[in-house]
Amino acid sequence: MKIVIINYGAGNIQSIKFAIQRLGYEAVLSHDVAEIQSADKIIFPGVGEASSAMAKLRASGLDKLIPNLKQPVLGICLGMQLMCHSSEEGNTKGLGIFDVDVVKFSxxxxxxxxxxxxxxxxxxxxxKDIEEKEHIYLVHSFYAPLCSETIAESEYGIKYSAALAKDNxxxxxFHPEKSSSVGEKILENFIRGMP
Structure with missing residues (x-):
């Protein structure tokens, strides 16, 4: 099992790597196109501001690579937001994988x-094996509204997408790597369970 965490200079990648190690796996940190393409599972993290993170993806050509990946890809926090159509943060055009626009909380x-x-x-x-109303850890000012690709929701003033899915x-x-045993189980489900 080859797990690659995309390292493009906008992620809290060490904490994700340690969470994966606790599950008994090793993850490779890489921005190399061939290395990413050869992975079985890919994690796309993100911390920071949308427009500058997107600029880093464009500079390395990863903006073209990521939407065309065929293996399971998990975007976390800003990573998920960059996979959306656009974000109000910095008026940023995203990767267009999820058909929803990220907006700011009121x-x-x-x-x-x-x-x-x-x-x-x-x-x-x-x-799988996660109960409704379990607690997860979040840090964000922007959110993806509920849409046809919503697979979990949370509420903060309004209900919004806590997780999205489309194809692979x-x-x-939220940050599964910071969400205690619940987050660890979600990472395990992604690594072991996604086709």
Whole structure:
């Protein structure tokens, strides 16, 4: 099993790597196209600001590679948002994998949302053996609205997509690597269970 974490200079990749090690696997950190293409499973992390992260993807050609990958890909936090059509953050055009536009939380709630929240309406093998209303860890000011590709939702002022899926692509707004045993199980489901 070859697991590659895409290293494009905008991710908290060490904590993801350690979470995967706790599951008994080793992950390779890479931005090399051939290395990424040869992976069995790919994790696409993201921390920071959307437009600058997208600029890094374009500079390395990864903006062309990622949407064409055929193996299971898991986008985390900003990684998931960059897989969407666009983001209001920096007026950024995304990778267009998920057919939804990322928007900013209204001023009626404190942003960023930081901390634990519940997930519900779980609709994917990604959440095998996960109970409804389990708690996951989030840090974000922008969100993907509910859409046909929503596979889990959370609520912060409004209900929004906590996770998305389309074909071989999955995304979580939350950080599974920081979400205790629930997040660890979600990573395990992605590594062992996704076709």
């Amino acid at each position: 001023n009626e709630v404190k942003v960023p949302q930081i901390g634990w929240n519940q997930i519900a309406n779980l609709k994917s093998g990604l959440f 692509f999955y995304g979580t707004q």
